[in-house]
Amino acid sequence: MEAMAAARGQIEDILASLLATERQMRQEEIMDEIVELAAGENAARSLRKSRTHSAEPTRGSFGS
Secondary structure, three states: OHHHHHHHHHHHHHHHHHHHHHHHHHHHHHHHHHHHHHHHHHHHHHHHHHHHHHHOOOOOOOOO
């Protein structure tokens, strides 16, 4: 009986460790996705900003 109880305890410990590892890996995947989305948004903003600035006429370019 004691051996079965000890084995069950070891299995529960291993399972808890595996679940914690799974949660950590999923959290890292989510963080990577958030960083990727943020980087894409920053790149899109920079692109829009550069297009806006390049489309604006410079001072003194009319009739000079």
